[in-house]
Amino acid sequence: MRREGLLALLCLSGCSGAQTAFGGQGAEDANFIQLFTVFMIVCTVMYLLVSAALIVAVWRRRRTAMVVEDCNHQATSGVVRPALIGWTALIAIGLTALTLVGFFTDRSNARNGSHPQLKLTVTANQWWWDVEYDWADVSKSVRTANEIHLPVGIPVEVTLKSNDVIHSFWIPNLAGKQDLIPGRRTDAQLLPRKTGLYRGQCAEFCGTQHAQMALDVTVESKADFEKWYGAQLQTAPVPKTPLQLAGYRYITTRECASCHNISGTSAGGQVAPDLTHFASRRSIAAGTLPMNTGNIYGWVADPQSQKPGNHMPTIGLKADDLHGIVAYLETLK
């Protein structure tokens, strides 16, 4: 008994935590769970009934009195007619229930996204997410990467783009999947209902590092979100120690700046993740490694051994340069 309980728990543990469609922390996901439950109940009931009828039919002995050639079925059984009527009614009720619940779910999802109060653009790249918070006033816009912060209870409209191949935007705890297609704009609506840390994941195979293309999602209170957003609006701090200064010099004058942007410095590349607040994020390289000093060292020293095939080249840094770069990157809170 205990072992079975443990097994059931193990199965369920796959459906809990930061990346599950059964979390219900977003409005669309909660709707989905409702829809899933109704479909599950209706389909289970029908499945059991059909199976039971089949088993009874197999079990029961053929009645010799029932002669097919006479075409006189009704004479042999008075049960068939009401059973057929009941069966038809059951099917009609079941299908009506499914149609209605489908309709109301769709309507509710459409309403959630009809008046967005926050707009952001997510652009997928092999294999990372470029995130921009859009405001009419450009000075209030923020660009970050591989991480989105959302205020709880605020409807969000996400514009989705892709720079290379087809990707799919999926934060299972909040909403369903949506493809990002090169040359087109698609969109997704999010309405987070509970604060927490969630994990998004690319859900369309997009190349060798598809599995390492995750998105850290933080749903927080409005005050916390505004605090975070205010910090993101700041430019990068000035390097203080000689080591940080050496790293700053390397980053802004050498290979790094060809691709990466750090606001407030001359590093202005636009083709790789924005590093202005790199050290404030939860992970490195789209959820590949947790953010800590050791992993920054490992990643900068040889990104191709951490995530083979990704578009950041292994430069082959000298130890002194590496120390400086990591020291400077860690100041980018």
Add this chain to the structure above:
Amino acid sequence: MSLRFRNSTALLALAAALWGCNREERQTRGKPLGETATAAMPDTVYPGTGNAPAPDPRAAQYEGNASAIAQGQMLYNQMNCVGCHFHGGGGMGVALMDGKWRYGGRIDQIVASIDQGRPNGMPAWRHRLTEQQMWQLAAYVRTLSGQERKDAVSARADEVSNTPPQTQTKREPLMPADSDEQ
């Protein structure tokens, strides 16, 4: 006997077909690592009638390598080569889709031009790109004039284009730029 013969022939054909699938190896890191590589890039600029220097042995790793060409194609757009050279047709920068090469059209000579920069506007990319990236770029640049194998180039251009796909680009014979001006 004949059935057995036919079976073994079919097996051989299958093995040959599968062998053909093994196109090339993808080098994600570049060899050797930058730290251990010699920083010096051979000077491939040589005066008028002089002989071209010996080819760089690293060329074999990038020439006709589909993955290197694809990476180069991506970098060509990202590093804004398009800004001056356009998609090979030239503008502010020289055209790359003809066979005329002032500083040599071999892959290592193109790498040297990217690395060192050239007069009249071509910036030096040394320390802005890794050597591997410059080799990848050069591998792609050569496809613009049809120098690379057609099974290694991309059949699809990312940009709007009115030229035939690269798989149908005519191969231009390489010659020094001033050959027809004399």
